[in-house]
Amino acid sequence: MYTLQILLNGIVLGCLYACIAAGFSLVWGVLNVINLMHGSFIVLGSYLAWGAYSSLGISPWLTVLIAAPLFYAAGYLVQRGLLNRVIAAPVLVTLTLTFGLDLILNNAMILAFRADYRQLILDPPLGTVALGSVVVPVDRLVAMVFALVLTGVLYLILRRSRVGRAIIAVRLDRDAATLMGVDVKATNAAAFGLGAAMAGCAGVLMALIFPISPLSSTAYLGKAFVVCVLGGLGSVPGAVLGGLLLGLVESFGAMAIGPEHAVTLSFALLIVFLVLRPQGLLGKRGFE
Numbered sequence: 117m118y119t120l121q122i123l124l125n126g127i128v129l130g131c132l133y134a135c136i137a138a139g140f141s142l143v144w145g146v147l148n149v150i151n152l153m154h155g156s157f158i159v160l161g162s163y164l165a166w167g168a169y170s171s172l173g174i175s176p177w178l179t180v181l182i183a184a185p186l187f188y189a190a191g192y193l194v195q196r197g198l199l200n201r202v203i204a205a206p207v208l209v210t211l212t213l214t215f216g217l218d219l220i221l222n223n224a225m226i227l228a229f230r231a232d233y234r235q236l237i238l239d240p241p242l243g244t245v246a247l248g249s250v251v252v253p254v255d256r257l258v259a260m261v262f263a264l265v266l267t268g269v270l271y272l273i274l275r276r277s278r279v280g281r282a283i284i285a286v287r288l289d290r291d292a293a294t295l296m297g298v299d300v301k302a303t304n305a306a307a308f309g310l311g312a313a314m315a316g317c318a319g320v321l322m323a324l325i326f327p328i329s330p331l332s333s334t335a336y337l338g339k340a341f342v343v344c345v346l347g348g349l350g351s352v353p354g355a356v357l358g359g360l361l362l363g364l365v366e367s368f369g370a371m372a373i374g375p376e377h378a379v380t381l382s383f384a385l386l387i388v389f390l391v392l393r394p395q396g397l398l399g400k401r402g403f404e
Contacts, residue, residue, distance in 0.1 A: 121250050122367050128260045130363025131356075132321060135263035136336060138270055138355040139314030145350020146287040146307045148207060148287040149199060154315050155337030157187060157338045161319020162312060162328040166236045176236065176320055180262060183316040191312025196305040203304060218333070223332040233327035245347050258346070259321040264356075270310065271352040283307045287350055326367035338379070342386045348396030357397050361385075 132404040138152045161183050167181070168174040194217070202209050242254035274280035282303045294300055326332065339362070347358025362382055369381040390394065 118249075118371075119181075122371050124250060125362065126364035126367030127359055128256050128363070130360035131260040131267075132318070132325070132359070133362050134267055134356040134359030135314065135318040135321065135341050137340040137347070137359055138267050138352055139183060139311035139318075139343045140340035141276075141347065141349055141351065141355050142270070142283075143308055143311040145285055147195075147199075147203065147210075147304055148317070148321045149210045149308075150207065150212065151308070151311065152211065152337065153194075153218045153221060154296075155335070156218050156225065156309070157191075157312050157329070158277070158336045159225060159328065159330055159333045159370070160221070160317040160331075161223065161316035162185065162236075162323035162326075163319075164316070165320040165323040165346075166234055166328055167235055169238075173177060176238075176324055177262065179320050180266070180317050183320050184313045187316030188309040188313040191283035192305045194310035195308035196301065196314070199308065200301050200304060201400060205235055217259070222330050222333055225333055229330065231329055233329045234397055235327050236323045239323070245375045255324045257310035259324050262321055267352060267356060270314060273310065274352065277304050281305070283310075288324065299396075326369055335379075342382050344396070345386055345389055346396055348389070350400040351396070354398035360396075 136158060140151060143149055143151045143154075164183055164186075165176045165179045168179045169176060174182075180295070197211065199210060215362060238255060242252050242258070244251050245257065270349060272280075282293070282298050283306065285296070285298055286300055286303050286307075291298060293303075322336070343355055343358040343362055345358075346361055347354030347356070362385065365381055365385055366378045370378055373381075
């Protein structure tokens with residue numbers, strides 16, 4: 117039964133990791149931009165959930181609906197106004213730009229909220245669900261479901277909508293998409309906006325489980341990076357598989373060698389994949 121408890125914890129954690137990484141993978145795979153602001157976007161989403169609940173009494177589940185358009189608009193404007201100016205430059209230029217923007221955003225959050233850890237605690241609490249000796253908090257189960265729904269919505273947007281097909285076309289062949297009449301700049305901005313929206317919504321869900329602090333942004337960014345390498349760039353199903361794999365490895369690894377080594381395990385897994393399968397589980401070898 118103890119193994120089942122660890123397995124379920126790993127699945128819940130993996131679904132949240134998938135939601136964290138899906139937007140990061142989209143931006144990296146489509147724009148070839150490693151968005152170092154992604155972790156700060158997640159933390160900002162957590163602060164949005166905490167502020168909306170503590171000040172206005174708005175449920176985190178409703179805050180997800182608020183965060184999605186807000187973060188999409190913010191991401192769209194950042195990409196269209198700043199990143200598009202250097203999108204054709206070497207990757208080091210865009211990496212440096214997003215690093216600088218992340219420093220500004222992260223320090224702004226420290227100035228506004230301080231570096232103290234805060235916690236979003238639902239009142240009344242949702243309780244737990246027990247199946248024999250396996251016990252799971254209801255808020256974690258609901259957060260897992262929301263994470264899967266959000267990831268599924270992103271997949272449907274990419275596969276069924278006009279803007280999604282444009283994003284995929286730009287990812288496959290930017291020049292051919294331009295010749296077919298696709299507005300590449302607007303498509304890039306839409307992709308970045310979707311990535312920011314996923315980060316903000318993921319932050320709302322993470323606020324239900326983990327303490328909130330600007331200092332957490334680096335950890336979230338690291339998780340997103342590892343999941344992208346495991347699953348494959350630009351692949352939403354790959355993000356789901358990579359997130360589940362990382363969640364299970366961390367959960368069972370914590371049981372075997374201690375929770376303090378979870379980060380070591382995740383990056384050890386990253387190194388193994390970079391050596392043996394650098395394209396990830398569902399990525400394609402040689403794609404840039």
